[in-house]
Amino acid sequence: MLQPMRPSYLALALLLLPVTSFAHLALWDPGMYGFDGNITGVVNFNNNVPVLPLKAINNLTVSQWFGNGQMGFPPAEGVFMELPAGSTYHGEIACNRGLTSHRDPRIAGEAMLEHPCQTVGPMHTVLNFGEAVNASLLGGCALSIAYESDVTKLKPSDFTVISTNSTCGWWRETDFEIPADLPACPEGGCHCGWNWIHTAGNYNAEGRGEGYGAEMNDLKYRCKITGSSKTTAEVSIAAGQIANECAGDSSKCTAGAKQPHYWSQLDGNNNFASDLNPPLHNMNYGFSNGAQTDIFIYSTVIDPTTTIAVEPTTAAAEATTTADSIPTTTTPPLLLNSIQSSSSSSSALSSSKPSTSIRPSSPSSTLTSSSPTSSNSSNTSLTSISALRKTTNAQCRRRKSTTSSTLATRSMHRRRKRSHEGSSWGSWGW
Known part of the structure; x- marks a missing residue:
């Protein structure tokens, strides 16, 4: 009779497995739900579960697709994705955790890939390695935030997009510009999201397309804003609106704060575009590349210890004269x-x-x-x-x-x- 493996042996066995790539990507950060894998108490350096796409044919409900099904596997206590206000978050996108700097430290000296995956197929693009980057053939991706620390209270509509990258999915190292006016998170932190929907309906000279189209990724992170000079008493983020398609007509774009796209699921969708025209996180839906700076509501705060100089009115000046x-x-x-x-x-x-x-x-x-x-x-x-x-x-x-x-x-x-x-x-x- 076979004896069950002890956790240490299981972890070693997972480490020795070859790095596997599935169709789709993930933004890897220690603050991610599902970062260590979906086996409690085991750190899986070869983790590829979070990259699995949320397909329309799977008929997933909100409770199943929210956070890519990883909300039951929170990050380690006290670990957060850290987003620097007014600066750049340097992220890593890959088909497997083992292809990032978060791989097993015993192989940390080995060279790393320039692109997210070992082959171009899992990246869902008609581009080939070595070609010039064409952002119109990439769907872009979005970072979003919710100022809610209690994971049990989170809803998809709580998230507002704060940054996008139009070439997302092409390079492993991917930067996101963070708005300077983001206020500090509450004591328990915020929650952030990473959303990616790839393009569809394109074919290259070899006849290769993007593959199956009706799918998305929706990963969640425990996060916090670092280096912020703002408080929620001074500035807050407006509730995200549903982004309209506005390709070729910017007057139709949704102005201000916008939600990420939730699409092609059994329920909980906020966009109902066709499989061959998926909603993207780029200018086709009013998302400018980089930090989203039109998302804030500002409050006027007056320091009671400040002396305000007031010029006399005309009447007062006449009375004085x-x-x-x-x-x-x-x-x-x-x-x-x-x-x-x-x-x-x-x-x-x-x-x-x-x-x-x-x-x-x-x-x-x-x-x-x-x-x-x-x-x-x-x-x-x-x-x-x-x-x-x-x-x-x-x-x-x-x-x-x-x-x-x-x-x-x-x-x-x-x-x-x-x-x-x-x-x-x-x-x-x-």
Whole structure:
């Protein structure tokens, strides 16, 4: 009776198997669901399960095709696909994990392929190795993101495309430009997706086409944004819309955030194009090559400790100018006090029968003649104030002189009266 292999022996057996290539590709990253294979506790360096395509003839439901059926095999704890905001994610696309830098470390020194696979057939293209790259004969692929860390809450519609590569599927080393304004992920990280649908209906000079057309790949990753200077309070990603076909007419393209294509499955599709005209992640559907920068919603955040300088309004400026100048209908406080004091003194002097009545000159005429009538109102006002001060001082000196003279006159009258009364009393014998 055969004894079951221990895990260590099983892993070694898998390592010794030749690298196998299936029809289709995968973007390999340690943060991928299914990265180590679909045998729990075993690291399969020869893993090719995630590359298996999701074919229309398999009639897969959403729960079966979402994440290429690998959502039950999460990445190692604490491991994330890391996407640098405003920089480039350097990915590796291949038909087998063993054809990437994530292969068994014991063969790390061996040369690696320039292309994703050992032969061109599994890459589903009519191009041949050694030919110039023609992006129109490649379908392009997309990186997408969902700001949700709980894998049980994820839905296909949660994902928004953040970057595309129009020559995806031709080179093993494939770069994705990451938008600079992507905010940091929540504490448990985000989830990212890689979606690829190859072209169909083309044939090369040898008569070779792309092969079976109605299929796609939909891989998922636990991911995070690194080097971000944004928070979700400042910027968020708009909900992805379904992308319209707009080949030859850009006015029909869907503007802004877009979902990846989900196509040719039993349910959960967001695109229903024909098998010979599959939906692609390129300009035929409004996906520009590189970072997608039209996907953001920005919020205005004001730091409460920031002092904001506000220019005065026209009305405020006029009010300030008026307050700084002397109005023509208002008596300045200095002159008003002088007038009130002069009025009191005049009343007292009248009751004592002063020989002369002194009245101050009218301030209104002085102010009117000095009031501002042009843009030089400030200088005119200052001149008026100086003139008023001189007039007031002169009036005060004259009033003081008059008051002294009046008092001297009253004193003389009293002395004369006493002298007269004294002589009268003496002659009358009182």
